[in-house]
Amino acid sequence: MVQDARxxxxxxxxxxxxxxxxxKKIPQKATGSLMLFLALLFLITLAESCxxxxxxxxxxxxxxxxxxxxxxxxxxTLNFKGNRIVFTFNEYVNxxxxxxxxxxxxxxxxxxxxxxxxxxxxVRLRDTLEPNxxxxxxxxxxxxxxxENNPLTNFTYTFSTGNFIDSLELTGNVILAQTGKHDSTMIxxxxxxxxxxxxxxxxxxxxxxxxxxxNFHFHNLAxxxxxxxxxxxxxxxxxxxxxxxxxxxxQTLVLNEQKREPIQLYAYAEPAPPQKPKKPAxxxxxxxxxxxxxxxxxxxGLNLENSTFDVLKTLVLNFPDSLKSFDxxxxxxxxxxxxPLAYRLEVDSTGxxxxxxxxxxxxxxxxxxxxxxxxxxxxxxxxxKTDTISFRTMKDSDYGSIRFRFPNIDTSLHPVLQLVQNxxxxxxxxxxxxxxxxxxxxxxxxxxxxxxxxxxxxxxxxGSFFGEKRQPEKxxxxxxKITIKGNWDNEIDITL
Numbered sequence: 001m002v003q004d005a006r007x008x009x010x011x012x013x014x015x016x017x018x019x020x021x022x023x024k025k026i027p028q029k030a031t032g033s034l035m036l037f038l039a040l041l042f043l044i045t046l047a048e049s050c051x052x053x054x055x056x057x058x059x060x061x062x063x064x065x066x067x068x069x070x071x072x073x074x075x076x077t078l079n080f081k082g083n084r085i086v087f088t089f090n091e092y093v094n095x096x097x098x099x100x101x102x103x104x105x106x107x108x109x110x111x112x113x114x115x116x117x118x119x120x121x122x123v124r125l126r127d128t129l130e131p132n133x134x135x136x137x138x139x140x141x142x143x144x145x146x147x148e149n150n151p152l153t154n155f156t157y158t159f160s161t162g163n164f165i166d167s168l169e170l171t172g173n174v175i176l177a178q179t180g181k182h183d184s185t186m187i188x189x190x191x192x193x194x195x196x197x198x199x200x201x202x203x204x205x206x207x208x209x210x211x212x213x214x215n216f217h218f219h220n221l222a223x224x225x226x227x228x229x230x231x232x233x234x235x236x237x238x239x240x241x242x243x244x245x246x247x248x249x250x251q252t253l254v255l256n257e258q259k260r261e262p263i264q265l266y267a268y269a270e271p272a273p274p275q276k277p278k279k280p281a282x283x284x285x286x287x288x289x290x291x292x293x294x295x296x297x298x299x300x301g302l303n304l305e306n307s308t309f310d311v312l313k314t315l316v317l318n319f320p321d322s323l324k325s326f327d328x329x330x331x332x333x334x335x336x337x338x339x340p341l342a343y344r345l346e347v348d349s350t351g352x353x354x355x356x357x358x359x360x361x362x363x364x365x366x367x368x369x370x371x372x373x374x375x376x377x378x379x380x381x382x383x384x385k386t387d388t389i390s391f392r393t394m395k396d397s398d399y400g401s402i403r404f405r406f407p408n409i410d411t412s413l414h415p416v417l418q419l420v421q422n423x424x425x426x427x428x429x430x431x432x433x434x435x436x437x438x439x440x441x442x443x444x445x446x447x448x449x450x451x452x453x454x455x456x457x458x459x460x461x462x463g464s465f466f467g468e469k470r471q472p473e474k475x476x477x478x479x480x481k482i483t484i485k486g487n488w489d490n491e492i493d494i495t496l
Contacts, residue, residue, distance in 0.1 A: 062148045065145060065151055069090050071085075071088075071157065072086045073159065075159075076160075076165055077159040078159075079161065079162065080160060083125040084123065084124050086121070088119055091145050091146070091147070092147075093121060093145055093146065095115075096143075096144050096151070097142060099111065101139060101140030103207070103208060104138075105135065105208075105218075105220070106133065106135065107206065108125075108126075109203070110126040110127045112126060116143075121143060131161055133160065134162075134164075135160070136156055136158045136219060137158075138156045139155045140154060158220055165220065166221060167220060169218060169219055170217075170253075171217045172216055173265070174186050174188065174214045174216065175264065176266075176268075177247075177268045177463070177475060178462070179475055180474075180476045180477030183214070184209075184210060186233065186245065186247075187207050187210070187237060188208055188209075189204035189207045189228070190205050190221070190228055191229070194225065194252060198227070199239045200240070210230075216230075223255055223256050224255060225252050225253065225255075228248070228253050229249070230246070230247040230248075231246045232244050232267075242270040245267045245268070245269045247267035247268070248463075248469075249265060266474055268472035271462070274350065295381075296380065298376065300320075301317070302318070302368070308391060309360070309392070309393050309394065310393075310394055312427075312440065315355070316353055316354065317356070318353055319352045319353075319375070319377065320377075321379060322352055323351050323377050323378075324376050327373065327375070330374035331368070331371075331374055333356065333358065334366065334369065335367075336365040345357070364393050365390065366392070366393070367388055367391075368388070368391070369386065370383055370387045370389070371383070397487045398487075399487075400443060400484050400486050400490050401439050401440065401488075403437045403490070403491045404435065404436040405494070406434050406495075409434060409496065411433060415430075416428050416431065416453045417436060418451055428451070428459070430453075430458065442486070443484050443485055445482070445483045446484070447480075448480065448482060449475050450476045450494075452473060453473060460475060476496065478494055478496070
């Protein structure tokens with residue numbers, strides 16, 4: 001009915017004209033196509049934005065180490081009888097240098113096997129466990145998370161094969177006796193065997209590492225008598241070489257329930273024995289051999305600076321090879337008018353360095369005459385003709401004076417001031433009292449150390465464990481650098 005009614009309607013001409021001038025409707029089919037096009041355009045744009053992977057902005061970096069959430073068996077387990085321990089963490093973990101980090105106490109003959117998988121770390125004990133003994137496993141910095149490599153520092157697990165946990169502790173510090181500094185690669189040992197040779201022949205009952213300040217801390221120790229040592233960690237906790245850093249406590253250590261103050265150890269190393277001079281290598285070719293045969297001159301160097309000499313030093317003749325013979329009567333020191341001067345000569349253990357000692361004045365000229373035949377080395381090279389070397393000592397303005405003040409120095413300990421450059425003692429002076437004045441000194445920067453010179457020989461002496469049980473002489477690092485200015489009166493206060 002409605003459809004028929006619509007068909008019967010007729011519009012007046014004016015009304016029909018107005019209708020045709022109005023906007024046309026978009027066909028429904030076209031509207032659908034437009035919506036489909038816009039939808040496709042949106043999806044393409046979204047896909048392109050997803051293809052460009054942009055890291056998330058903001059938010060703090062993960063600095064939290066992995067957290068243990070389950071220990072099987074639980075920590076501090078008593079009457080432990082198994083051989084496997086499993087730790088579960090709140091995130092995926094890795095192991096980093098496990099054998100270097102893991103410390104097991106008491107020290108096993110065979111180290112445990114440690115493995116990681118996803119969120120777990122498993123330990124398989126391979127050594128026979130002793131009865132009624134407390135064991136600790138310290139993982140150092142070995143356990144780390146997978147994403148940011150954050151270490152779980154000094155994660156420690158304890159168990160006992162008996163019905164109690166040992167709880168004694170021991171703390172202390174290790175100082176390098178020669179420098180007054182610390183070495184974080186040192187380890188500290190406790191030996192149940194009180195024979196001196198045990199530190200060489202046996203693994204310790206307990207050992208631990210020092211921190212960057214030289215501090216050590218033993219936990220869960222059993223009561224008893226021990227010898228206490230420290231040495232540089234070289235992979236095996238045994239004293240293997242006199243040139244290895246080593247320290248010992250001067251008496252047997254008795255551990256019991258009585259609280260003990262921290263122990264100070266002083267580490268030293270014996271100097272390496274002098275090496276025998278190496279035989280000269282054979283000439284690489286006949287041409288070089290011929291050149292060496294033709295050049296039979298023996299040359300040497302002097303520690304001069306542009307033909308000037310620092311009077312605070314010792315004049316040194318430096319030969320390239322050890323000398324077979326040396327005639328000191330043919331080495332002549334004179335003033336500028338060739339007047340001979342008396343001096344003292346010393347040779348070092350290598351036979352290459354000859355030191356000439358003389359009371360050098362300021363700003364004066366000298367001549368050093370090396371006469372023909374003065375020296376010959378093991379290769380047959382010799383001084384073939386007389387050579388004269390002219391030089392002059394430095395001026396007074398090239399130096400500065402220093403006044404050191406020591407308000408709280410204890411002179412009964414025989415203190416010696418050490419001025420150090422590149423970790424070597426460049427100059428040393430006995431400290432007579434609360435002031436020390438040095439009239440002449442080259443401009444330079446130094447570290448300051450104080451040596452307590454027990455035998456008053458002016459130098460540091462290392463210790464001796466086997467036999468005499470002599471501790472090394474001690475050095476205190478003052479901890480600051482000083483700068484000496486030239487042509488200046490320098491004043492420096494040092495409070496110990």
